Amino acid sequence: SAVISQKPSRDICQRGTSLTIQCQVDSQVTMMFWYRQQPGQSLTLIATANQGSEATYESGFVIDKFPISRPNLTFSTLTVSNMSPEDSSIYLCSVPTGGASSSGANVLTFGAGSRLTVL
């Protein structure tokens, strides 16, 4: 399965600033997913990052708040903009374990996550 590197692993940020999280995969994948895990809660899908097109956002998440880049098949970034304490969460990058094809590949491989604390 793919190996995912995320950075930063953790950061402490000031209210009103923005932070960009990077996700690097060791193989080419069509779809990359960004999840948020708020303290003590489950994972919620923010968006699907598609190479060569705009990201697809889930209900409750907007591009202005969480802009995503996907310049190639192995890399994506998620920016958390104009942060508030409510954005304090773990942000996780994930890809289908099946690799380049998403068809039938509904097992997910996750990065270790980026733990953000907003003061």
Place this chain on the structure above:
Amino acid sequence: AQSVTQLDSHVSVSEGTPVLLRCNYSSSYSPSLFWYVQHPNKGLQLLLKYTSAATLVKGINGFEAEFKKSETSFHLTKPSAHMSDAAEYFCVVSEETNAGKSTFGDGTTLTVKP
């Protein structure tokens, strides 16, 4: 539409005793079901997966789960808990062909006492 309910937010067992983590699901089609484990400060790791083959699924680290369609359940079990099993466990339901359409349960924190 799909949903998943983990019936226990916290489970505490003694080392060497059985583990049972309960999960019920709802789906309008034949779902794929998963259990993932998250150790502190780590990403999620797949424990096991059900995809309409054998109803009893064996996973890593001695865990297994049984798919019961009549009860819409997919409970996770292990005969003998180890200290290293202490972690957060997530039950997940997903469409067969779209990994992005995965719905996560709220998680169960497993504590293992010496």
